Amino acid sequence: MSQLQHYLAIVAWGLSAAALVMGWVSADALPPAWLFVFLLLGTASLVRIAGWFSLWLDGIIAGAGVVAVLVSLPDLSPVPGYYWLALLAAWAFAWLFVERLTRAMASGLVEPGIFGFLVPLIFGVMVLVIWEAVTRGANVPSVILPPPSAIWARIAGSTSTLWADFQQTFLKAVLIGYALGCGLGFAVAILIDRSPFLKRGLLPLGNFVSALPIIGVAPIMVMWFGFDWPSKAAVVVIMTFFPMLVNTVAGLNAAGAMERDLMRTYAAGYWQTLLKLRLPAAAPFIFNALKINSTLALIGAIVAEFFGTPIVGMGFRISTEVGRMNVDMVWAEIAVAALAGSAFYGVVVLVERATTFWHPSVRSA
Amino acid sequence: MRGRSDLLPILTVLAGLLVLWYLGAIGLNGPVQNDMYRRADVVGVPFTQFVADTWNQQRPVLPTPHQVFAELWNTTALVAPTVPRSLLFHAWVTLSATLAGFVLGSGLGILLAVMIVHSEAMNRSLMPWIVASQTIPILALAPLIVVIGFNVFTGTFGVPTDPARFISKAIISAYLSFFPVTVGMVKGLRSPEDIQLDLMRTYNASAAQVFWKLRWPSALPFLFTSMKVGVAASLVGAIVGEMPTGAVSGLGARLLNGSYYGQTTQIWSALIMASILAAVLVVAVGLVERLVYVRMGARPA
Numbered sequence: 058m059s060q061l062q063h064y065l066a067i068v069a070w071g072l073s074a075a076a077l078v079m080g081w082v083s084a085d086a087l088p089p090a091w092l093f094v095f096l097l098l099g100t101a102s103l104v105r106i107a108g109w110f111s112l113w114l115d116g117i118i119a120g121a122g123v124v125a126v127l128v129s130l131p132d133l134s135p136v137p138g139y140y141w142l143a144l145l146a147a148w149a150f151a152w153l154f155v156e157r158l159t160r161a162m163a164s165g166l167v168e169p170g171i172f173g174f175l176v177p178l179i180f181g182v183m184v185l186v187i188w189e190a191v192t193r194g195a196n197v198p199s200v201i202l203p204p205p206s207a208i209w210a211r212i213a214g215s216t217s218t219l220w221a222d223f224q225q226t227f228l229k230a231v232l233i234g235y236a237l238g239c240g241l242g243f244a245v246a247i248l249i250d251r252s253p254f255l256k257r258g259l260l261p262l263g264n265f266v267s268a269l270p271i272i273g274v275a276p277i278m279v280m281w282f283g284f285d286w287p288s289k290a291a292v293v294v295i296m297t298f299f300p301m302l303v304n305t306v307a308g309l310n311a312a313g314a315m316e317r318d319l320m321r322t323y324a325a326g327y328w329q330t331l332l333k334l335r336l337p338a339a340a341p342f343i344f345n346a347l348k349i350n351s352t353l354a355l356i357g358a359i360v361a362e363f364f365g366t367p368i369v370g371m372g373f374r375i376s377t378e379v380g381r382m383n384v385d386m387v388w389a390e391i392a393v394a395a396l397a398g399s400a401f402y403g404v405v406v407l408v409e410r411a412t413t414f415w416h417p418s419v420r421s422a
Numbered sequence: 423m424r425g426r427s428d429l430l431p432i433l434t435v436l437a438g439l440l441v442l443w444y445l446g447a448i449g450l451n452g453p454v455q456n457d458m459y460r461r462a463d464v465v466g467v468p469f470t471q472f473v474a475d476t477w478n479q480q481r482p483v484l485p486t487p488h489q490v491f492a493e494l495w496n497t498t499a500l501v502a503p504t505v506p507r508s509l510l511f512h513a514w515v516t517l518s519a520t521l522a523g524f525v526l527g528s529g530l531g532i533l534l535a536v537m538i539v540h541s542e543a544m545n546r547s548l549m550p551w552i553v554a555s556q557t558i559p560i561l562a563l564a565p566l567i568v569v570i571g572f573n574v575f576t577g578t579f580g581v582p583t584d585p586a587r588f589i590s591k592a593i594i595s596a597y598l599s600f601f602p603v604t605v606g607m608v609k610g611l612r613s614p615e616d617i618q619l620d621l622m623r624t625y626n627a628s629a630a631q632v633f634w635k636l637r638w639p640s641a642l643p644f645l646f647t648s649m650k651v652g653v654a655a656s657l658v659g660a661i662v663g664e665m666p667t668g669a670v671s672g673l674g675a676r677l678l679n680g681s682y683y684g685q686t687t688q689i690w691s692a693l694i695m696a697s698i699l700a701a702v703l704v705v706a707v708g709l710v711e712r713l714v715y716v717r718m719g720a721r722p723a
Binding site for chain 1 (some may be wrong): 428429430431433434435436450483484542543545546547548549550551554556557558559561562563564565566569570573574621650654657659661662665673676678680681684689690692695696697700701704
């Protein structure tokens with residue numbers, strides 16, 4: 058074990074032992090059963106000084122700790138001091154487990170391909186558990202930060218609202234705007250590609266535009282195209298146009314001089330060269346733009362809804378429910394947006410893998 | 423940097439955009455202008471007069487460039503920068519929150535990247551989440567952070583309203599610049615090749631020496647690239663952060679007010695000002711980059 062692991066092991070043991078003693082001394086009754094078991098296990102982890110102590114045992118103790126702090130939460134009111142020590146102990150055990158697991162993976166004792174996913178998963182679970190335990194244990198007002206369980210209950214309880222918002226914002230504004238913006242950027246890129254002069258003029262401008270706060274055109278688009286989804290789609294079109302333009306133009310130049318010469322020796326025309334050589338060579342660039350745009354499109358549509366919408370839509374819901382201090386609904390909407398965003402991105406990546414499987418950049422990944 | 427030879431094409435494209443803008447103004451403002459003629463019982467207006475009128479409406483659908491720049495001039499050069507009528511005043515409100523957030527976000531991002539590079543456990547725990555966070559619309563959190571942050575700061579900590587607004591906006595800005603800087607910096611700190619790291623080992627260099635003499639210098643190009651992305655994101659964060667709070671100052675508030683009262687010229691001038699700010703910020707990062715390279719003894723490219 059490394060030095061950090063020694064310290065973590067000592068801290069984890071000390072916290073469990075201290076919590077156990079505190080629970081024994083201060084409370085009239087013993088701590089709730091799960092918590093008691095976890096603290097006993099944690100204190101028993103001292104046997105590691107005898108030598109061998111499997112890293113999986115640390116994992117089991119951490120898991121018991123997570124279950125214990127969650128299950129015993131409703132029984133403890135007000136929350137006693139030893140509960141917080143137990144929470145810290147559970148965290149320390151999880152950290153120790155992750156440290157030992159990654160060390161074992163690095164030295165080849167544990168197969169990273171099978172257990173690699175565990176590490177980020179443990180981090181995510183610990184964040185949720187600490188969030189839940191702190192917000193409920195310390196009675197944080199739900200106006201400031203609702204516990205994850207309340208957010209989940211809100212998601213489960215208002216699926217129809219969330220679905221309507223998702224339909225309005227994602228299925229209408231985002232997808233239509235995304236298709237139009239990317240298609241337009243692609244078409245303009247093909248057109249200006251024939252003129253080196255225009256290309257030299259547009260590329261620096263297109264690059265510069267990516268730094269601008271384009272989102273600010275939202276109020277103008279709302280004025281021009283009305284409150285409903287077309288104005289949001291218009292914002293999305295403007296936001297996705299330039300990344301697509303710049304990347305496609307750069308991609309069309311990616312085919313090497315040798316390959317182009319080869320096409321010439323085949324007596325291939327402009328369109329043949331474009332379709333058989335230059336567009337395939339540009340595919341990684343185009344997919345890069347599609348990936349950037351998948352996030353930009355969602356941001357554009359949501360923020361544009363802050364400027365006025367019919368009474369439906371994710372951005373509308375976020376801004377109004379914030380105003381009404383229904384923070385759990387806001388978090389529910391953000392969870393849906395996050396899910397939609399990563400799913401959208403994931404779909405683009407899958408399409409890229411399926412269509413450009415031959416490209417070195419995909420094959421090596 | 424682009425060569426001077428690109429100047430002519432760029433100017434041509436800009437001129438083309440300007441022409442399109444004026445033509446668009448005729449098309450978009452024309453119907454309203456015709457309405458105005460009808461109400462005033464004016465008939466037989468010559469086309470040149472019609473065009474000139476569409477370019478100089480009081481509340482145009484699409485204000486023309488000269489109207490926007492007149493508004494910009496009136497609200498920057500002709501009023502003191504300390505009064506709320508001045509656009510510079512609003513720009514400063516936004517810029518200060520942007521800068522505070524950007525410095526905070528980049529600092530935290532660099533710190534986290536250093537920890538990720540040096541700890542395999544943190545790398546495996548955090549990197550998947552940081553990469554995934556690039557695909558979610560973080561900006562959607564802006565209203566939440568601004569409103570809740572504002573209430574917490576004013577209510578719980580008793581901070582006066584203006585600093586509370588400033589802090590909440592800076593938090594969003596920090597949050598938005600944090601992720602690109604972290605990702606770029608992790609990439610940068612890992613950019614030294616094995617052979618270079620091996621060389622440091624043969625010199626018996628300590629971990630700190632490897633960091634300061636090899637990893638940090640080779641990470642700088644990545645740092646500045648991601649900082650350019652980050653500073654632009656910070657500005658967007660500050661502007662969006664000014665929208666849902668009932669804030670009365672800042673470029674975001676100007677945009678929102680303009681849209682409430684149909685003041686298109688005000689919206690456009692705020693938009694141009696925001697673009698100028700973005701350009702200045704990105705160029706400033708670029709200048710710092712060049713200064714740092716010169717100090718490090720890099721040959722000017």
